[in-house]
Amino acid sequence: xxxxxxxADVERVLAGDISAFEGIVRRWQGxxxxxxxxxxxxxxxxxxxxxxxxxxxxxxLGQWRKDAVFSTWLFALxxxxxxxELRRIPARMLSLTVSLDDIPEPRDARASDGGVEDQDRDLAxxxxxxxxxxxxxETLILFYFHxxxxxxxxxxxxxxEGTVKARLFRGREILRSxxxxxxxxxxxxxx
Amino acid sequence: MRRLTGHxxxxxxxxxxxxxxxxxSSGFAVSVMDAVRREAAAPPPIPFPWKRALPGLVVGxxxxxxxxxxxxxxxxxxxxxxxxxxxxxxxxxxLTPILGLQRNLEIAAGWTVLALLVTFVSVKLxxxxxxxxx
Numbered sequence: 001x002x003x004x005x006x007x008a009d010v011e012r013v014l015a016g017d018i019s020a021f022e023g024i025v026r027r028w029q030g031x032x033x034x035x036x037x038x039x040x041x042x043x044x045x046x047x048x049x050x051x052x053x054x055x056x057x058x059x060x061l062g063q064w065r066k067d068a069v070f071s072t073w074l075f076a077l078x079x080x081x082x083x084x085e086l087r088r089i090p091a092r093m094l095s096l097t098v099s100l101d102d103i104p105e106p107r108d109a110r111a112s113d114g115g116v117e118d119q120d121r122d123l124a125x126x127x128x129x130x131x132x133x134x135x136x137x138e139t140l141i142l143f144y145f146h147x148x149x150x151x152x153x154x155x156x157x158x159x160x161e162g163t164v165k166a167r168l169f170r171g172r173e174i175l176r177s178x179x180x181x182x183x184x185x186x187x188x189x190x191x
Numbered sequence: 192m193r194r195l196t197g198h199x200x201x202x203x204x205x206x207x208x209x210x211x212x213x214x215x216s217s218g219f220a221v222s223v224m225d226a227v228r229r230e231a232a233a234p235p236p237i238p239f240p241w242k243r244a245l246p247g248l249v250v251g252x253x254x255x256x257x258x259x260x261x262x263x264x265x266x267x268x269x270x271x272x273x274x275x276x277x278x279x280x281x282x283x284x285x286l287t288p289i290l291g292l293q294r295n296l297e298i299a300a301g302w303t304v305l306a307l308l309v310t311f312v313s314v315k316l317x318x319x320x321x322x323x324x325x
Contacts, residue, residue, distance in 0.1 A: 018227060018228060018231050019224075021224065021227055022220060022224050025220045025223045025224065026220050029215045029219055029220055029223070030212070030214070030215060033213060033215050033219070034210075034212055034213060037213050038210065043213055046213070047215065047216060047219055050215075050219075051219070051222065051223050051226060054223045054226075054227070055223070055226055055227065055230060058227050058230060058231075059230065121206065122206045122209070125203065125206045125207065126206070126207070129207065140207065144204075144207040144208055144210065145210075147208075148204065148208065172200060172203050175203060176203075
């Protein structure tokens with residue numbers, strides 16, 4: 001994915017060639033849908049949210065100042081939309097939104113093979129992330145979406161890096177406190 | 192709360208970094224471009240007619256300010272009446288010539304309070320019903 005391609009397409013769109021926007025859509029559809037999916041855990045809804053993000057980007061294309069890379073601007077716009085969309089939807093409509101106390105522990109944390117089933121553990125942790133307070137959930141989602149890059153996460157959220165680090169720390173601590181048995185077990189299978 | 196150890200953090204990182212990627216459905220880009228073309232073809236939104244609305248807004252603002260002042264004045268007098276035991280309300284002297292509501296003001300105040308109560312209850316009720324349906 002080239003920043004130059006993005007810039008060229010944006011300039012063509014702003015000059016009146018709407019079809020050039022398709023290049024932007026095709027380059028960024030995967031990341032935007034996947035980011036939306038991590039927020040809502042519903043494929044259909046993720047595509048709707050990504051489509052709305054592209055539409056908003058199209059409307060606001062003239063506001064992109066080229067001091068930031070196009071993708072950074074696009075992700076910040078999409079993140080804002082996804083956050084507000086999810087806060088607008090009643091909590092009970094979201095499959096990921098469960099109370100932290102309702103998340104079951106995996107069947108046996110010290111199973112005979114030396115560890116819990118990976119899938120159970122991963123599912124429990126992801127559901128726990130979905131049940132975190134919004135500010136920690138959003139920060140964790142974006143941090144892992146951006147391959148654990150604090151700078152990109154901070155830019156997407158429009159927050160200082162220090163705030164992002166603090167929210168990551170606090171979010172992980174809540175996860176740890178809610179899933180103590182789960183995370184305390186060393187993964188013997190990998191040892 | 193137990194402190195987060197390096198092992199815990201590593202585990203959380205490992206689990207949350209390992210997300211399955213989903214692929215866009217085949218018609219997604221086409222669907223987005225259709226929406227973009229519709230958006231581009233739509234006529235620009237009609238701007239709000241500020242010039243025409245301005246006189247109405249000014250009058251409305253003035254009326255609202257008068258109502259607010261009246262309500263505050265009446266409320267203060269009601270409170271004073273309640274504490275003194277003698278029920279009597281009169282508008283500020285500069286307001287009475289404008290509104291001419293001196294007569295039967297007690298009755299008007301009663302109706303106003305009743306109307307506000309009914310409005311408050313109906314708004315609360317409809318919001319409650321609306322949130323249940325959402």
